[in-house]
Amino acid sequence: MKMLYDIAGAAPRLTALALLLPLAFGPGTAGAQTATAAARTPFARYLEAVENHSLDLAAQRETITSAQAGVSIAGVRPDPQLTYGLASKELYTPNKPNAANSMTAGLALTIETGGKRDRRIRAAQSNVRLTEATVESFRRQLFNDAASSFAEACRANQALVRQEDSLQALSDVVRMNERRKKAGDIGGLELAQSRVERDRFTADVTSARAAAQTALINLSVPLGRRYSDLFPEASLDCEFKAYTPAGDPEALVAQALKQRDDVLVAQAALENARDQAQLAHANRWVDPTFNVGISQTPRVNPIYGPEGDVINSPAEKSKTLSLTVTLPIPVSRLQKGELIQAESAVTQAMLTLRSVELKAESDVRATYGQFVAARENVRRYRESVLLDADRVLDGMRQAYRRGAASLLELLNAQRDADDTYLAYLQANADLATATVQLQLSLGLRPTL
Template sequence: MQFSFPSLKRLALLLAALGLGGTALAQAAAQPAAAGLRFSDYLSAVEQHSLELQSQQQNVVSAQAGVGIAGIRPDPQLSLGAAREQVKTGLPRPLNSSYGLSVELETGGKRSARIRAARSQVKLAEAGVEGFRTQLFSDAAQDFTQACRDRQALERKEQTLKALSDVVKANEVRRKAGDIGTVEWRQSRVERDQFQADVTQARADAQTSRLALSVPLGRKLSEVFGSEELQCDFQPFANDKNIDVLVVQALQVRSDVRVAQATLDNARDNVGVAQANRWVNPTLAVGLTAIPATSAGVDAQGNAFDAGNRSRMLSVSVSMPIPFSRLNRGEVLQAEAAVTQAMLGLQQSQHKAEADVRSAYFRFAAAQENVERYRSNVLADAQRVLESIRLSYRHGQASLLELLSAQRSADDAYLGYLQADADLAKATVDLQLSIGQRPAL
């Protein structure tokens, strides 16, 4: 088959463009991510704007108010009375007035026990907020890494689509020149058009995962950061401690261990309240009765009666309930059972913390090894194979199916690398959270 010089020149240019497609993909994989929205900035914004976190913080406000409520003493009671003496004199008699003031006296240290329990409830609420913040950070990190993975996958598929379009253009020139048949040209178009569906789905996934970043944030991502792109060049986690040291650190600062410890402290304080409530409270009452003076006179039957003098009577009384109800110790037993449950819960949380740290450590090490394998061997080998098949295809020594197979293999390798990188980011966050550290990527 003979070619004119213009046709040969055009074909050479198209094939050169096809050959440069793989180089561009390799360079894109090797170049660091451009500056943009950093994970640390996103995490700080989540902590500041999260509606769910603000809602959880109201539990602390409520618990702090409970301290003041626990310190309230019983209100005194004021009583007023009036009485009129009925006699057969036919004359009006003055009213007798009485005034009383009574107050319940708390015994057994009830007020101090309530205050201690309320203060431990504040610590429990604060620990609960920290636990919620830890879970919030975990969800935010997972959403951020997923958004990075989907965006990078979209970029890769768009580059692959461009490379397939270059193949179609080159094959169109070769078909017109008679170098290949119509079937091969159409097959390349079919592959390109089918891959367009993958690009469309990848674009939808990238848009969806970016929208998901707004959920932990409590508002639209664009309202806080505009249209800023994500910075997905995560830094490796530098860990210079062995696993046993990390376990000890986790047992001291992990939020779930702190919640379990605060639950135990609060349960013990509630036992003190239950025991203090078994003391009976006497009621002290002070009263004053005023009887006005009356003048002498004659009753309706003509009988004379003497005058009454004005008098004041002060009374003091103490009443004490008979504590038959204290024979039942059910309230104390319930409180002590809660302490036992809290102790078991603390032990369980400590065992879980140790298991979580060790599991996160192993997952982190495995993910780090997988990423390093992709970066050092898999990506480079897959790209070399693709470049070799492309070169062979340009010279007619490889079929279109071989080229497409090599392209799919290279794409699968790169997508596998992106997933491994996302897994490493997630394992990094899990390890940091498992030892009580603020996540950083």
């Protein structure tokens, strides 16, 4: 079934309006659209450019790089400590004349216990997954903003085309009235009134042109670059394709709980909180430090006094090996504040996950209802409202030409037809937005 918000596909249904507005699809509109049809930018191409060039998304991706570096940091073991220096030096030489200076060298190594390193690595890895899920959630929101901007640009551009067509039709009425006044069929008041209406519509077209240009400029915001730099053709492909949800609301809810970004973020946050709690328990284990040292004392030669007796303490050189273990006394472990905090974070993450799942279920049902309503509104416009408005306008135009209707009646019919068509374009944009929101609520990449 052709999607009901296919804007370009509405033209065949507006045959009566085309007869009424002979210049509505002239060289300035339909001809230009045909000439640039091959260069139009589809939504999929625009969305791909947003993903590749968005500055905000690029900044978010740097957080993944940082988190990945944290895995390497978490695997670092305690550095060994090297000791070298003077072990002993006799400061009172009369007591021990010719005493030797003793040198020492040592190596201290701290051994981590309780699986601290493995717990740190696991916590860092789960933090990477949490960061990736968060960035993915940001990317989906960026897609939502991009889709809204694209739909609004399509609506503003199509509204401009419609208003330009109406202005052309009113200009034709003015020219016709000028001829009729010369022929004496109408008076100057009716001609002046038609000119006033044409001039008023000229102001509306000027505003519509500015709105369309603004909507086109706003496409640059999600891109991170000027839209015209990436897409010089500037024309948008607004022939959106049909989207049919894969199942009823119950099936969609089940799909969303598996793929939806905020659910995945909450799940990753819970996993990380559990890893952090396990790390907190592991950190309560004390780490012994092993010290290995070597001391060397050079030989002390004897010193003889005047009477030939030894007056110092001679000794042969010596090397000694020492091995000690330093074990902290875990008095600080009597308090359990860090454990309570870690377990509280796990509980909070569990509650958050449940809350997110409930919100996701409600969001899917709400967006599905909005999508169905928007689709029905567009269908009603396409199948009845537009055709009826065109028939009324065509009949009023024919009646005005025969003199059976006043200019005021014709202008009112023109306004009603324009308002109806602009409302139809807004319904198209609403359906495009509802479609993207439903797809994103299911964890899908948006398509139009």
